[in-house]
Amino acid sequence: MSSSNNSNLVVILGTGGTIAGRAAQASDNVGYKAAELGVQQLLDAIPALAGRPLEAEQLAQLDSKDMDFATWQKLARRVAEHLARPEVAGLVITHGTDTLEETAFFLQRVLAPAKPVVLTAAMRPATALQTDGPQNLLDAVAVAVHPGARGVLTVFAGAIHSAEQVRKVHSYKVEAFASSDGALLGLVEEGVLRLLGAWPAAGDGLGLARIEARAATAWPRVQILLNHVGADGALVRALLAQGVDGLVVAGTGNGTLSHALEAALREARSAGVKVLRSTRCDAGPVMESAGALPSAGALSPVKARVQLLLDLLA
Template structure:
């Protein structure tokens, strides 16, 4: 017996962020408090969404600079639960911009969903004179309903980016996100999604059991930066505190000062996993038999997530 159920429902999960922020002065785009409005309020502020079949759920209410492992666990479980419902076409997640790219990559690695999970946000609070949140939310719903969409995507400023490529590239402008190598996937124009590139095949999902360990027991993975005068002091301080993994954002093609590399090799010899990325905005770190392990084309924050998940899987 076949079901006549139509998959046209979009579930919108709220986590807070600037998109849900408020300020006392409508002309103030920076002196606001994030995560003040619920996700249902955000939806009701976009009248044209009333024509869509939507559900909302408040998973968290925080400024994304304070995103944590426990909230990631809750969010991943909520996403998986709704994706399993046959009537759901896709999901939208409202989020803060500061750590959006990290959450996007985490969800892609853990769930690798066949249905679209579209993360959106805003650079201006909900009380701003020219707020960007409502349009971004409207666009995200359009992407979640588009038959060409799949996986974890970011809809922001009229563009659609993949979880693997998206990065925050500006601290203030409303077009704050870009794809690392310029390859945005699509544009959203008056509610229509125009695809510009093909989605890359997704790696198999790690699954929720991979992140089931209590958040307080997750491995400790830190990010370091190579720069003029970089030495090994921070590495040795982290070793003394019991770090489990280190991602170093090297200069250029992952290059490191002699002093910093020596300290990282000491850490490696003591059983700490070390991965080498780049502080450049785009481009890979090429592998070499004589160099510390490469993160490939992943930037430092996404390389940290990869290492974190690898350490969880090994423990």
């Protein structure tokens, strides 16, 4: 896709989330209902966006804990269609925080866009006394029109993260996201970008054909397991009995596994199930070692699951 922009048009795709949530009381930051407001309502609440060339489209309206494969297919298709328009400088996607990192990584692996696709969200509902959504959305638009910006990005609390690095690291604070190995791309300060790193590479996406060859209901079944004190192989064998296509295991430390869990995972591999070994640590890679189960590298367990899904869809 061309990176030349003849316009500063930004397309805003709404998918719901806390940023569009409402609570009965302004002091209530947790007892709200997500995905209550439309994306155009979110834009109308930000005077600084008035007069900017924007298009708004409500693509979905859900709490991101309920994000699903069908919505991913639809979202990737619409993003690709808008990116192909020469008048579009970039896109912004409003999303819930719970699965934002998974959606961002999915879109980057599938599309690897040469224009910016910026996911943003909020930790406080739109009705909160100090809601964070409007500033996050304003900052996301600033990144979407920044010359040279590209790739799938997350803009949150003034920080710009790449889809590969971003992780939700706090359950409540408005500074809820971090780059897992400190690889922050940049900051948005009063609408001005201060870059700290390089934009993601463009042009190595897997393509829409990879995710549209099967209906969402027929996508591979990939589950995540956790190593912990007393971990055994019972869950692995139960999943094998139910039918599973792939397993990601969040190991301890450098992807280490109890003997019993590793033995069950090797049984699964022998039965044709794909296995990836990640870590339950907040950051850092799983190093390859001779004879060990395959490593997910620096991917978190949830991103390793996305990668395994895409591999299996091939």
